[in-house]
Amino acid sequence: MNAATPSADASVNRRFPDGFFWGVATSSYQIEGAWDEDGKGESIWDRYAHTPGHVKNDENGDIANDHYHRYKEDVALMKSIGTTAYRFSIAWPRIFPDGTGQPNRLGLDFYKRLVDELLGARIEPFVTLYHWDLPQALQDKYGGWQSKETAKAFADYAGYVAEQLGDRVKHYFTINEFASFVEGGYQGFDVQMGGGKTIHLGGAPGLVLSDSDLKQVRHHAVLGHGLAVQAIRAGAPAGTQVGFAENMRTAVPVIDSPEYVQAAEAATRDRNAGFITVMLEGRYPDEYLAEAGGQAPKFTDEELATIGTPLDFVGINVYRPGSYVEPSDKPPGYRDIPINASHPKMQSEWHIFDAEVMYWAPRHVQALWGASSIFITENGCAASDVIASDGRVYDSDRVMFLRAHLGQLQRATADGVPVHGCFVWSAQDNFEWIYGYGNRFGIVYVDFDTLERTPKLSAKWFREAARRNAVV
Ligand code: GBH
Numbered sequence: 146m147n148a149a150t151p152s153a154d155a156s157v158n159r160r161f162p163d164g165f166f167w168g169v170a171t172s173s174y175q176i177e178g179a180w181d182e183d184g185k186g187e188s189i190w191d192r193y194a195h196t197p198g199h200v201k202n203d204e205n206g207d208i209a210n211d212h213y214h215r216y217k218e219d220v221a222l223m224k225s226i227g228t229t230a231y232r233f234s235i236a237w238p239r240i241f242p243d244g245t246g247q248p249n250r251l252g253l254d255f256y257k258r259l260v261d262e263l264l265g266a267r268i269e270p271f272v273t274l275y276h277w278d279l280p281q282a283l284q285d286k287y288g289g290w291q292s293k294e295t296a297k298a299f300a301d302y303a304g305y306v307a308e309q310l311g312d313r314v315k316h317y318f319t320i321n322e323f324a325s326f327v328e329g330g331y332q333g334f335d336v337q338m339g340g341g342k343t344i345h346l347g348g349a350p351g352l353v354l355s356d357s358d359l360k361q362v363r364h365h366a367v368l369g370h371g372l373a374v375q376a377i378r379a380g381a382p383a384g385t386q387v388g389f390a391e392n393m394r395t396a397v398p399v400i401d402s403p404e405y406v407q408a409a410e411a412a413t414r415d416r417n418a419g420f421i422t423v424m425l426e427g428r429y430p431d432e433y434l435a436e437a438g439g440q441a442p443k444f445t446d447e448e449l450a451t452i453g454t455p456l457d458f459v460g461i462n463v464y465r466p467g468s469y470v471e472p473s474d475k476p477p478g479y480r481d482i483p484i485n486a487s488h489p490k491m492q493s494e495w496h497i498f499d500a501e502v503m504y505w506a507p508r509h510v511q512a513l514w515g516a517s518s519i520f521i522t523e524n525g526c527a528a529s530d531v532i533a534s535d536g537r538v539y540d541s542d543r544v545m546f547l548r549a550h551l552g553q554l555q556r557a558t559a560d561g562v563p564v565h566g567c568f569v570w571s572a573q574d575n576f577e578w579i580y581g582y583g584n585r586f587g588i589v590y591v592d593f594d595t596l597e598r599t600p601k602l603s604a605k606w607f608r609e610a611a612r613r614n615a616v617v
Pocket of ligand 1 (some may be wrong): 590
């Protein structure tokens with residue numbers, strides 16, 4: 146063998162740091178089913194999906210993957226594909242059917258059973274407290290996140306869960322994807338695609354508020370996060386770690402040079418002003434308030450201090466670049482470049498493809514906010530998966546997607562960005578919100594007639610990567 150021969154063993158130079166978590170993720174409404182069992186209250190997604198015309202083919206999460214009854218099989222499956230961490234969400238209306246008041250013991254018991262099963266399989270549980278299934282009662286009573294009362298109720302619920310599960314769960318995410326449920330649920334929002342095209346997305350509760358009202362909803366959501374962080378710390382044992390999981394709008398620099406990187410960082414800070422930036426800086430950027438003018442959210446200094454409560458880690462969902470930027474002589478010092486019409490994309494209509502985002506997103510988080518611990522709380526893609534005649538599912542495009550993204554993530558860790566784990570979305574195909582069951586994100590295939598689970602080719606890839614703690 147001469148010096149120019151490449152190493153045959155990826156684990157030599159494409160390894161992740163020791164102790165890196167190889168995770169998969171899901172959320173309650175998307176997989177549990179059992180929508181009205183054991184005393185569970187109605188959620189806004191139950192109501193929204195039960196109303197015709199909202200979800201493709203009028204599908205809903207009534208049964209979904211029936212994970213509520215099949216969780217043991219699902220944990221065993223996760224173990225068999227080498228998973229070392231599982232990020233799942235708790236359905237608030239299972240714990241407090243009316244949003245507040247008396248807790249429902251049966252709902253809590255389900256999560257205790259699930260967590261015990263995970264710990265028995267040596268899979269670390271990571272709990273998300275809010276993945277969009279708000280108790281309908283709080284929507285009816287307060288207009289949901291339009292009121293501070295919902296933020297307070299969220300903190301009470303979060304504190305209660307942390308107290309009840311504190312002996313076995315060490316990591317909590319308060320809220321998943323603020324932008325998605327706030328902008329999507331209370332106004333609807335446009336996503337930039339190639340060739341100047343945009344698409345419009347929405348979700349429960351399906352309201353269309355004014356810009357100023359929307360900014361107030363955003364404020365209540367981050368306030369709910371901050372109050373929940375404090376309630377979790379008050380209720381859980383010392384050493385419990387808390388953060389959020391946000392789909393950061395990441396600006397990717399066109400060129401890897403200091404001016405471009407600086408422009409991309411500035412753009413990322415601005416684009417996330419109402420969520421990540423205020424949570425990590427404890428204040429709204431001046432430009433955000435100036436731009437909003439009379440429509441700025443109303444807040445107190447005390448609320449800002451709560452929103453900015455220091456966190457143990459930063460969680461980001463990474464799917465695609467939000468934009469590409471280059472430096473500009475004019476304020477704000479950067480400009481978006483158009484995305485080409487032929488830009489590659491994955492199956493979901495919003496999903497443009499560029500794995501570089503997996504390098505820049507955590508690197509921006511470290512550079513902008515000095516985060517000392519970062520988790521990639523979601524990364525993955527939908528694909529046109531089918532069971533082949535030999536019974537297998539050949540999702541070659543998902544293998545490409547994951548390998549490319551994890552390659553960029555490994556590059557980030559090699560550059561000293563403190564990423565401590567990555568959760569593939571998703572552990573299995575599931576209910577993809579307004580797209581129903583059409584968009585399959587799983588590394589495990591689910592037949593939604595028989596509910597049979599079949600690991601895909603990507604699960605085999607994941608297992609080998611996890612085993613070697615490296616990009617393979
Ligand atoms: C996440 O949402 C959700 O957490 C999860 O429940 C869902 O199943 C999964 O991803 C797959 O969709 O702002 O540039 O990223 C993602 C929902 C977030 C997708 C906003 C579209 C807009 C493009 N959406 N995104 S961008």
